[in-house]
Amino acid sequence: MEAGGRRQQEERRRLRELRQEAVEYYRGHRVQQRVEDALNALFPLRPADLYGELANYFSKFSKAPVICRLVGRKVLDGVGQPTLEVEVYCTVKNYEKKICSIVMSSHSQIPENPLSETTEADEKERNDSVNTAVEWVNESLNTMFKNLKPTDQCEVDKMLGEYFSKKVEEKKEIQKQQEEVAEATLTLTSCTPSATALPGEKKTAKPGKKVAVAERRIPPAEPWESVLCGSLAIGGTSLAIAKAAATISHIPLYLHIALLKHDQDSPKEMTLPLPMVTLLNCEKILPAKLKLVKEVMLIPPVQLSLKQGIERVLDIQKEVMRLLEPPGKTTSPQLADSKKGRAHNTGKKALPQALKRISHLGCLITGCDNLEQPLLLMQTACNNLGLELGTDMYLAINCAAHELMDYVKGKYEILTGTFKSPEEMVDIYVELINKFPFIIALIDPLRKEDRQQWSNICYALGSKCYLIAEDAATYISKLKIDQNINIPMCSGVVLKYINQTKVSDLIELTGLLDGQRHITILGSPDRESSDDSLVDLAVGLGARFIKLGGLSRGERVTKYNRLLAIEEELAKNGTLREANLKFIAFAEESQPEKQLSDVPPPPKPEPSPPQLCPPALQVRSLPAQLPANNTLT
Structure with a gap:
């Protein structure tokens, strides 16, 4: 009987436990359901999405x-x-x-014609x-x-x-150690005098022999x-x-760069740099005679979107290629005859030599006999497409003058056998811009050492076109000196991200250039890679132009594609601002400390009537001695 009673008590206890577990299960299920219903009401997401949002929230507190x-x-x-x-x-x-x-x-x-050694x-x-x-x-x-x-x-x-x-x-x-060892070795081996000239020692000229000397003294080239x-x-x-x-x-790299430049203040609007698209590379080796022009570049007007501008450049490039086809494959078109600088048919010299190959810059290579040939070619191509230079497209010329100097004669060789002094070079450029006002930028028109002539050309042409220094800005480490820019007087500089250049260097230098009202151009070097970070740097730094080469070769086209993608992204976000370009009127630089050159300005010329500029530039006609902000639209 006792055993039966204990068994009944155990069964009743087990039954109570089962009832309690059932109650707890039911209660827990209802609570869980209520919690899920409340969360779904507050956050209309699936549980997986909700957990992802919570994970992202708590990840902010992680390391x-x-x-x-x-x-x-x-x-x-x-x-x-x-x-x-x-x-x-x-x-x-x-x-x-x-x-x-x-x-x-x-x-x-x-180099264009390198030696094997x-x-x-x-x-x-x-x-x-x-x-x-x-x-x-x-x-x-x-x-x-x-x-x-x-x-x-x-x-x-x-x-x-x-x-x-x-x-x-x-x-x-x-x-230093190597020089000391070499000097000690030289001392031991030169105990007895020798008639043999040492390496680097100049031999004495024979009597009566003419020695080539420089016709005039010019500033020597700065050491490389x-x-x-x-x-x-x-x-x-x-x-x-x-x-x-x-x-x-x-965030995209260009926005990160902009935040670094503006101390983490996010810009409300951003402007895309205008592309300087290289269309022609004028080789300077024989049989070509023209040496003054290295690159002819196209600059689309700012009223076009970047996509529209690139498409227009491609149309002009196709037409130029057609014009440069060998004789027999195409009929020679009539040369340009526009209101701005008339071009007349001069026979065989009217167009440059036929297209040979594609440059490493991603553009066409051709040779020219004179300075007007590539410009007339551009006019012809544009006119055939119903476009007008100075309105629908602008030109920029890379002169690369540092490659032209003959240090024996002390002059620039602008054509084969034709030499001009630095002073004469200024006159050539003034005449060129007056005749072809659709040229709005000259890159390296002079050597960086000819500072006086840089000043002269800036005062003469600064209100009509941009005068850009590229060779002088090769090494960014040399540009920053006591919060000033160690380059000749100019409108702006081409900066390249190479060697030991750091992101902070570019940010600091572009800040200095902005403060001195000079433009920044981000440039692509000759030996370019497929990386497109240069475009983000240009956009983030607020560069006025970007110089990427031509619209051929993958390492060049990749960057143009990146620029197009950024334009689309900024337009979608409503943060794209239209460019507003202004030439620099150097007559405004009244205080010496604001000038970029240590050379005193030339004397002011006699007051003269203002020269008329093309309507597309929308330049206000002001007296030469008054300040002028000429706006390119």
Whole structure:
């Protein structure tokens, strides 16, 4: 009986527990359902989406991403030469993740007719520089930036600058030791006098023999600044980390650059740089006679969208290619006859020589016999399409005058056998712009050493066209001197992101240029890569123009495509602002400290009636001595 009673009690206890579990289950199910109903009412999302939103919310309180690894790699650029690629890996939510990569461009120029010995030496130097850069990135810089936030660009560039300065001092010390060893060796081997001339020693001229001397004394060329082997690692790491910061912040690189420039104040509107599209590369080697023009570039008017401007440039390029076809395949069209600068048929010299090949700049290569030929070719092509230069399209000329100087004669060789002094060059440009007012930019019309002539040409033409210095701005490290710009007086400069250039350097320098009312042009070097970060830099920095080469070759076209994508994005967001270009009237520079040159301005000329400019430029006709802001629309 006792055993039966205990069994009944155990059954009743088990039954109570089952009832309690059932109640708890039912109660919990109802509570869970009520919670889900409330969350669905507050957040009309699926549970998976809701959990994702909550995860994103709480991730804001997690540790910020930091750099865990840098990888340097040797890759090929657009002309098949070695260059540097930098990859950035960050620790994101405790996982290593590749964020981005960039490919650097080289500083070296591509000569038109190089010697085999020079080419071999350049290739060896380039290989050594890239190999050293890869070593720096994978070893020293990789260790240096570990656990550093990629968003701290100022600290990154400061550390890069200190590292580069250290490498420069090490190089100087090695050179000093080598010079001491060479001097000691020379002392030991020169105990007895020798009749043989030492290397570099000038031989005495024989009596009666004519010695070639300079016809006039000109400022000597500034010494070429040597490039430290491995310097690509500095610029590559700085830009790669900036791109990584933009990626982590989920914003495009151009906006990240703009925030850095404006102290994190997001710009309400942004202006796209106008493209300087290279259409012709006028080779300077025989049988071509013209040496003064290196590039002929097209600049679309600002009232067109970038897409419309590129399409118009492509139409003109196709027409130019048709005009340059060999005789027999096409009939020779009548030359341009426009209101602005009439062109007359001059027979065989009317058009340049036939098209030969595509330049590494992505444009057509042709030879010319005189200065007017490429300009008349542009007029003819535009007129055949129903377009007018000065209204529907503008021209820019890259003179590359530093390549023309004959230091024996002390003059520029503008045509084969035709030499002009620096003073005569100014007169040539004044006559050129007066005859062809649709030319709104001259790049490197003079050597950077001819500062007096830069001043003269700025006072003569500054209110009619842009006078741009490119060769003088090759090395950004030399441009910043005591909050001033160490270049001749000019309208603006072409900046290139090469070697040890850092993102902070560009931001600081463009800020100085903006403060001195001078324009910034971001330029693409000869040895370009397929990386399109240059376009984001130009947009973020607020550059007035961008010089990318022609509309051929993948490494060039990639950048134009990126520019088109940015235009579409800004237009979609409603933040695209139309460009408003103004020429610089240098007569306004009344105070010497505002001038970019240490050369005093020339005496003011006699007051003369204002020259008329094309209606498309919408220039207010003001007396020459009064300030003028000429607006290009």
